[in-house]
Amino acid sequence: MSNVATNFTQRTINYDQLLGDFKVLLKKNNLKFTIQREVILETLYNSDEHLAPESLHHLLQDKFPELKIGIATVYRTLSLLEDSDMVTSLSFGAQGKKYELGAKNHHDHLICTSCGTITEFVDEEIEERQHNIADELGFTMQDHSMQIYGICKNCK
Amino acid sequence: MSNVATNFTQRTINYDQLLGDFKVLLKKNNLKFTIQREVILETLYNSDEHLAPESLHHLLQDKFPELKIGIATVYRTLSLLEDSDMVTSLSFGAQGKKYELGAKNHHDHLICTSCGTITEFVDEEIEERQHNIADELGFTMQDHSMQIYGICKNCK
DNA sequence: ATAATAGCGATAATAATTCTCAAAAGAAGA
DNA sequence: TCTTCTTTTGAGAATTATTATCGCTATTAT
Structure with a gap:
């Protein structure tokens, strides 16, 4: 859960x-x-x-x-x-x-390409993984953003 | 690895x-x-x-x-x-x-806020998690993008 | 309260993007 | 290949988005 x-x-x-x-x-x-x-x-x-x-x-x-x-x-x-x-x-x-x-709170975006609605979400697993990736590449992470594009429930 | x-x-x-x-x-x-x-x-x-x-x-x-x-x-x-x-x-x-x-190939971006260089990367764990999230929210995913902002090796 | 300085609105200037239109080029068929 | 029809193009005008300028006003520190 x-x-x-x-x-x-x-x-x-x-x-x-x-x-x-x-x-x-x-x-x-x-x-x-x-x-x-x-x-x-x-x-x-x-x-x-x-x-x-x-x-x-x-x-x-x-x-x-x-x-x-x-x-x-x-x-x-x-x-x-x-x-x-x-x-x-x-x-x-x-x-x-x-x-x-x-x-x-930091959040990422889910964007419906049909109606344009932007839904916000947070996922800890991704947040953590982002930190790891930045570290691995010798990057000092300051911020990040993520977008997922698709068709939302309503538009289907 | x-x-x-x-x-x-x-x-x-x-x-x-x-x-x-x-x-x-x-x-x-x-x-x-x-x-x-x-x-x-x-x-x-x-x-x-x-x-x-x-x-x-x-x-x-x-x-x-x-x-x-x-x-x-x-x-x-x-x-x-x-x-x-x-x-x-x-x-x-x-x-x-x-x-x-x-x-x-799909890739995400690592952006240096100091010199502006854009580095591309792919991480399977994140790719997979993105699919799961879209599913969970009843979204049909078409595409996605992610950016991590920070200071790159060279600029440090 | 005063003086010094930064910020404001209006608007001019610039940059980014889109539109208009006559000429040119591509597609389809003879 | 030639003809015809339609779409695309480049040039530049028009529009939109963003930034700069400037005299006046508001804020801050004293």
């Missing part, structure tokens, strides 16, 4: 912790903690979607119209977060790049 | 077979077999690199200057090949999308 792939979305840290980490990171690099950066982090945290820069921008305009957040700020902040390894970007097939918060 | 990650690039089919498959595919879809399509397929076959559309275009201009292949044709052909599952596209981190021939 263990070692069975499980299908879930789970956070390892709560928002306050995440925000704290972000503030530390900013301070370390002489960067400022701005409202824009905060709401972008918050929006990413509250989204279970994998967001493209543009969709994130729309979300932000809907939720915080008074801030009039510009698209450039979205790109800038996503780059900042990605450089700091707080978010990771993914690009599947034809669709463009999408971002997701890295602070969630 | 088995189950050890190995680092290689190996083709499962030779060029004539590949070309044959391509011709069949084209005929099936009422598409024409053109010189441009042939040299693009050939160039992808002969490259061990993961090619961005632009680098592919440069390669083609170098190797077949008389054809004056346009960038639009490169994009068109890559899309065609991707739609037909003959090539797959990858996008790692900041760099844009790159294409590789899918007819090579």
Whole structure:
């Protein structure tokens, strides 16, 4: 029963912790903690979607119209977060790049090539094997990602 | 000794077979077999690199200057090949999308975040586990890809 | 509160990708 | 091989995605 792939979305840290980490990171690099950066982090945290820069921008305009957040700020902040390894970007097939918060539990992706749905899962056996492979090849592993493409239950 | 990650690039089919498959595919879809399509397929076959559309275009201009292949044709052909599952596209981190021939043996990627080098490997244990996971989740697996990010030997 | 500095939005600039169209090339049949 | 029909091509325009610039504003440290 263990070692069975499980299908879930789970956070390892709560928002306050995440925000704290972000503030530390900013301070370390002489960067400022701005409202824009905060709401972008918050929006990413509250989204279970994998967001493209543009969709994130729309979300932000809907939720915080008074801030009039510009698209450039979205790109800038996503780059900042990605450089700091707080978010990771993914690009599947034809669709463009999408971002997701890295602070969630690590997970891999199951992508339905018919309806486009992305299901997340974690499998300990694979996680472990990845570490071993990196070691064997003299690689210091920082991160990894895996995607399985196919047809989901519903589409069959 | 088995189950050890190995680092290689190996083709499962030779060029004539590949070309044959391509011709069949084209005929099936009422598409024409053109010189441009042939040299693009050939160039992808002969490259061990993961090619961005632009680098592919440069390669083609170098190797077949008389054809004056346009960038639009490169994009068109890559899309065609991707739609037909003959090539797959990858996008790692900041760099844009790159294409590789899918007819090579399946392999995963080890990406050095310092120098950008991409090493390919295959691990049977992971391959098998991926199939199991897809089954467990009621998914019909068509393909998969995996990336491990880290620092390679040389960069350490 | 002030001064110093980084960040912001708007938008211009650039890069990446797709579209348009007239000319050229491939396929099929006579 | 010649003709006809259809698809593809290259060139460049158009669109989309991303990044850079800049004067003004907000944040931080003092």
